[in-house]
Amino acid sequence: MLTPGNIYTWLALAQLTDLAQAALHYPNALISRLEHLLVDTDGAFRAGFKDAITPCTNYVSGAQTLGRQTSAQWLRVAFHDFVTAHVDEGTGGIDASIGFETLRAEDSGSAFNDSFAFFAPFVDAQTSMADLVALSVVVSLGNCGGLRVPLRGGRVDAAAEGPLGVPEPESGLDETLAEFAGAGFDARDAVGLTACGHSLGRVHHGGFPNVVPASAVTPDNTGGGVNLDSTRASFDVDVVREYLGGYGQRGGPLVTSENVT
Structure with a gap:
């Protein structure tokens, strides 16, 4: 019970508690939480986020x-999430709206449900699903030999699906460039x-049967995946080199497919 004699003691303890809690989160709880998921990858305090893509295959x-x-699924999820943005209208982007869109033909494959199921336990009062989508790209690229991408937090999760407009393998060039332009990308x-x-x-027969033939399915590759390049576990430019040089995977099945569309 608070009394005139001890109220100041209680207030002092409350202030010390607030200071102690604040000291655990620099510069704030949101960034501290994302930083923990990003950098605490080993040891007693490891977050466990990077474990999903270690090794990168x-x-x-x-x-x-x-x-x-x-690691490849995470990149695909982020791309499908943001590419339907309309920058002129200030809508879309990485907002986790892809979670409402997994039954669309343009979002075929298991990457979206797989990824969101893994991300879900990491969502909390400070960390949105959208921030985890962004984090997954940074972790995937960093862990798999790619770029070091600065990470920002504070995204707000969408409450409903976003618009259609993800470029598909059979989309024409003009249509594809128009969809990218809406999201703020020029042709280059x-x-x-x-x-x-x-x-x-890889590209999989299960998700893209018109691109990858059923012959790709084997007992050790039941999803029927065909590599995009000769270094599928490394984010590098080999996919471009092999396409231009006509060797290896020659750009992967999205280039070499006999799909007439």
Whole structure:
């Protein structure tokens, strides 16, 4: 019970508690939490986020014989989430709206449900699902030999699905560039993102039966995955080199497919 004699003691203790809690989060709880997930990758206090893509060929959501690759899935999730943005209107971007869109034809494959199921336990009062989508790109690129990308937090999760407009393998060039333009990309950046964005992972018969033939399915590759380049576990420019040089995977199945569309 508070009395005139001890109220000041209680107030002092409350202030010390607030200071102690504040000292644990620099510069604030949101950034401190994201930093923990990003950099505490080993030891007693490891966050466990990077474990999903260690090694970079790992598939955290099922059997390795499926041939899927979580690090590549994370890049695909982020791309499908943001590319339907309309920068002129200030809408869209990385907002986790892709979680409402997984039944769309343009969002085929297991990457979205796999990734959101892994991300879900990391969502809390400070960390939105949208921030985890962004974090996954930074972690994937950093862990798999790619770029070091600055990370910003504070994204607000969408409450509903976003618009249609993800470029598909059969989309024409003009249509594809128009969709990229809506998201703020000129033709040069659109080509660069499309080419280098397909450095990690595979294309699977299960998600793209018109691109990858059923013959790709084997007992050790039950998802029927075909590599995009010869270094599917490394974010590099080999996919472009092999396309231009006509060797290796020659740009991957999205280039070499016999799909008439």
